[in-house]
Amino acid sequence: MRDVFVVLAGVVAVAAAGCALTAAYVYLRNNNGRAEAERRARRWLVATAVFGVSAVVLRFVTLLA
Numbered sequence: 904m905r906d907v908f909v910v911l912a913g914v915v916a917v918a919a920a921g922c923a924l925t926a927a928y929v930y931l932r933n934n935n936g937r938a939e940a941e942r943r944a945r946r947w948l949v950a951t952a953v954f955g956v957s958a959v960v961l962r963f964v965t966l967l968a
Contacts, residue, residue, distance in 0.1 A: 905968050912961035919954035922947050 926947030930940050 905965060908961055908965040908968055912958050912965060915954050915961060916958040919951050919958055922951040922954060926951060 926944045929947060930944035933940050
């Protein structure tokens with residue numbers, strides 16, 4: 904059971920990193936104007952925060968299990 908949590912926490916952490924890279928790409932691409940790029944990047948950063956917090960919580964659950 905502990906191995907499942909470790910793998911799950913790793914997958915969620917990789918998803919958070921992917922969201923962060925996507926936010927940077929969307930913000931720096933600047934095809935649709937600065938306001939549109941900021942709005943889309945902000946959405947990706949919210950997803951990054953959710954995945955990041957989830958990864959930390961899963962890591963603590965792993966320590967408790």
